[in-house]
Every structure is written in C-alpha cells, then in structure tokens.
Amino acid sequence: MDDPAIVGFRLRHVREERGMSQAALASGICSASAVSRWESGQCVPSDEIIVQLADRLALPAEVLTRRDFDSRLLTSGDGFGEVVEASFDTGRDTAGTSPMASWISRVRQVSRHADPWTSGPDPRPMVDDLAVDPLTVSVPVSVETVELLDAMVRVKETQDRETVDALADTLSWTVDAPEVIRRTALETVIAVLVGVGMPVAARGAAVRTGLPRITATTAALLTWDGSSDDGLPPVAADRSARDVAFDVLSRLRDMPGDDRQRVAALVAASCPGDGLVSLWAG
Known part of the structure; x- marks a missing residue:
C-alpha cells in the first residue's frame, strides 16, 4: 500500500x-x-x-x-521537474506519445485554460483525469503540480474570496511545482484581489507565497495605485503578451485622457480574448 x-x-x-x-x-x-x-x-x-x-x-x-505505476517512466524526481519546466520555457507542447509527454501536454493545457479571463475548453475534466494518472503520484513535483492546477481551476469555476485564499494557501506549500505555473497561479490571486479593491491583501499574498520571481502582470497590478515595488520579488525575464500589455498600461497614467484611451484601446486589441487586459484597459 x-x-x-x-x-x-x-x-x-x-x-x-x-x-x-x-x-x-x-x-x-x-x-x-x-x-x-x-x-x-x-x-x-x-x-x-x-x-x-x-x-x-x-x-x-x-x-x-x-x-x-511503472518507475521506469522516470529517471528521477528532479529530472521530471526539469522536463516540465523546460516544456513551458520552450512554449511548445512536448512531442511524442509517451506517458510523460502526454502528462506534460495536459498540464500545459490545464494551465492555459484555468485562467479565469480567457475562454476555451472546460479544464475540470482534464485536471480530474490528471489526478488519477499514474504519473501524478510519482514524485512531489507532479503531485504538487496537479494540486495547484486543481486550485486554479476552482477559482475559474467560482471566483470568490474563499477559492482565492485556497489558491494562495496551496501556493505556499507547493514549492516543488514548476515555477512558471506557480507564477501564473499567483497572477490569478493578485488580479482577483486587486480587482475587488484589496491591494494590501494582494501584496501580502505575493510576499507570503515566497516565489523567487513574479510575472510582469503581477508587478504591474501590485503597483497600479502608485505603490512602491519595494519588498516584491523581481520580475521574471520571460514575458507573455499579457505581461507586455500590462507593462504598457501601467505607463499610461501621465498621458492626456484622450491619448490614454486611444493607446489603451490599441493595447486591448493586441490581446484578443484576454478579458483581464480588456478589463484594465477600459
């Protein structure tokens, strides 16, 4: 047993x-x-x-x-974690039909579709399938990855303080999950809390989860009201289209009203289907 x-x-x-x-x-x-x-x-x-x-x-x-579970599927826990992280870094799904390639591909899909501000297939069936996959209980990185994805999907399903707090709590202990997924999860926590006027709680969550780096979107949201970035983790070098959009939006404060609205509209148009960018550009 x-x-x-x-x-x-x-x-x-x-x-x-x-x-x-x-x-x-x-x-x-x-x-x-x-x-x-x-x-x-x-x-x-x-x-x-x-x-x-x-x-x-x-x-x-x-x-x-x-x-x-066939232990031959993995060489080591560290090796599995590195493969998962590399898959996200390359921006491409892993090739092949091996159990590991299939597992990582599904993790990538759930991570994309768990975003509360994007449309697409319901990620719930896929994360439930991952939960009972033999690879999921192979090493801490896989167990914690699926636990984190499950908490992210719960926020997408019901966006309230309880699910957001649960996601933040999960982030605090899933330290073996790939950093790229942890950054995405924290971005969701911050976006929800700042969006409902709780910037202090958002900053506290960013510090409490202990990530070594955060996304540019997270940094922009945490300093949106003019707050200093002192005490926040550094921003990760890799940037998504959303990160670029929020970096631009955060720099529009000093522009005249008409110009600001025109640029903000262009930024929103550059990220079609991203409801978070559209919300903050409005």
Missing part, C-alpha cells in the same frame, strides 16, 4: 469527479468520517475496503493504490 497522502489524494479527486459526497461513497462500506480521514492522508483503508471503494467509484483498485 502506498503513502496515505497519495491514496487520499486520488480518492478525493475520483470521488469529486464522480460528483459523490463522502457519505454516499461510504454508505454500506464504512463511515463518512473514515473517508474523511483517508482523504486527508491520516491513514489508509484496508485492501478489502479499497476494493469496495474502487468498485463503487467504477475504477480498478490499482488506480487508488498506485500499484500500476
């Missing part, structure tokens, strides 16, 4: 994917409190209970226990 945290991680994601409550999963098998303990990683169910839970969830028991 694997680590209790791994079994709990998979059990929770499969149950939620099925739209099943803890009580419904437990009915006739065990108590709901037992399911809660297992999902929180306090302990693991017996082999007999695992089989019954898996049967109710309509999946092989091996999916919950990770006994189907």
Whole structure:
C-alpha cells in the first residue's frame, strides 16, 4: 500500500469527479468520517475496503493504490521537474506519445485554460483525469503540480474570496511545482484581489507565497495605485503578451485622457480574448 497522502489524494479527486459526497461513497462500506480521514492522508483503508471503494467509484483498485505505476517512466524526481519546466520555457507542447509527454501536454493545457479571463475548453475534466494518472503520484513535483492546477481551476469555476485564499494557501506549500505555473497561479490571486479593491491583501499574498520571481502582470497590478515595488520579488525575464500589455498600461497614467484611451484601446486589441487586459484597459 502506498503513502496515505497519495491514496487520499486520488480518492478525493475520483470521488469529486464522480460528483459523490463522502457519505454516499461510504454508505454500506464504512463511515463518512473514515473517508474523511483517508482523504486527508491520516491513514489508509484496508485492501478489502479499497476494493469496495474502487468498485463503487467504477475504477480498478490499482488506480487508488498506485500499484500500476511503472518507475521506469522516470529517471528521477528532479529530472521530471526539469522536463516540465523546460516544456513551458520552450512554449511548445512536448512531442511524442509517451506517458510523460502526454502528462506534460495536459498540464500545459490545464494551465492555459484555468485562467479565469480567457475562454476555451472546460479544464475540470482534464485536471480530474490528471489526478488519477499514474504519473501524478510519482514524485512531489507532479503531485504538487496537479494540486495547484486543481486550485486554479476552482477559482475559474467560482471566483470568490474563499477559492482565492485556497489558491494562495496551496501556493505556499507547493514549492516543488514548476515555477512558471506557480507564477501564473499567483497572477490569478493578485488580479482577483486587486480587482475587488484589496491591494494590501494582494501584496501580502505575493510576499507570503515566497516565489523567487513574479510575472510582469503581477508587478504591474501590485503597483497600479502608485505603490512602491519595494519588498516584491523581481520580475521574471520571460514575458507573455499579457505581461507586455500590462507593462504598457501601467505607463499610461501621465498621458492626456484622450491619448490614454486611444493607446489603451490599441493595447486591448493586441490581446484578443484576454478579458483581464480588456478589463484594465477600459
């Protein structure tokens, strides 16, 4: 039997994917409190209970226990993390049909579509699929990556203080997740908090999560009201189209009104489909 945290991680994601409550999963098998303990990683169910839970969830028991994982898919945890990071750095999906290439490609897609201000396919089915993939529980970087993506998707689904705080909390402990995904997640937290008039909370989140670098968009939003960038992490060298747009928008304060509106409209037009840029350019 694997680590209790791994079994709990998979059990929770499969149950939620099925739209099943803890009580419904437990009915006739065990108590709901037992399911809660297992999902929180306090302990693991017996082999007999695992089989019954898996049967109710309509999946092989091996999916919950990770006994189907082939360690030959990875050379090391560090190596996996480097491959994931490199995939984002190149800006291209990994080629090939290997389990690792497929996993990384899906992570990239979820990261793109989890953005609350962009349209596209619903990332929920894909992140739920990643949660039960054998590779997800291989090393800390993969477990934490999917946990972070799940928290990001929850913000897209319900953009409120609770989900944003949960995303910030997840950021504080998923230190093995690729930095590029962590920067994107923090950008979401900051954009929501600043957008609802909570710049102090936003700055606190940026400092608390401990990222070594932040996106140019995050920096622009945190200093939008004229606040100093003292105490903030440095801005990452790689920039997205959104980063460039926010860098321009943040420099428009001193322009005459008509000129500012004209340039802002051009900036928004340069990022079609980006609702965050359109919102701040308006």
